Amino acid sequence: SQTIHQWPATLVQPVGSPLSLECTVEGTSNPNLYWYRQAAGRGLQLLFYSVGIGQISSEVPQNLSASRPQDRQFILSSKKLLLSDSGFYLCAWSSASGREKLFFGSGTQLSVL
C-alpha cells in the first residue's frame, strides 16, 4: 500500500533562518506531488506541485521554493524565513493518472518567531 511521510511534525524557527521540509512517498511510482499551506482559519493554499523529477510549478510568488530530486521525494525550502511563513504545511500526492483523490501527509506546524 502507499504511504506518505512528512517531517518534522513541529518546527520553531527564527526569522531569517533557512527552512527545509521533506516529504517522501512509498508504494507508488511517478506520483503527482503537492505542497500546501494552511494558515489558521484559512483554506488550503497550493504552493507548488510537480508531475515529475525536476518539474516544479509554483502557484504563489513567495520566498519559498520546492525541489523534486527523486521520483518520490519532494522538498520545500526557504533561504530566509519571514514571520508570514508561519503555518501548517502539508505534502500530498495523487496518482499520475489524475487528481481525483489526494493523499495528504500528517503535516508540519511551522512557527517563525
Add this chain to the structure above:
Amino acid sequence: SQKIEQNSEALNIQEGKTATLTCNYTNYSPAYLQWYRQDPGRGPVFLLLIRENEKEKRKERLKVTFDTTLKQSLFHITASQPADSATYLCAGGGSYIPTFGRGTSLIVHP
C-alpha cells in the same frame, strides 16, 4: 478566480441527528467535488468524490449531492456520533488541481 465557499461557522448538533454541510462554488464549473475530513493537527483524509453528472453518492453514513443549477454540494452525515467531530473540507476539481474551501467545523454533542 475559482472559489469554493463553505460556512465558516461551526455546526453544532446532537448525537444521532443528521449533519448537513454546504459547499458552494463560484466562477467555475468543477467536473467533480471532493470531500475530506481533517482532524486537528492532521492532514485531510479523502472521504467521497461526486462528479457533475451524478446527483447523489453514498458511502455508509455519508451522502453527498451535486446540484449544478445551484452550484452547490451538500454533505450529510446520518446518525452522527461524537467521533464525527472534525473539520470537513470541500474541493472542486477537473482538468486542473482541485481548489479547496476553508472547511466547516462539525461538533457532535453526546
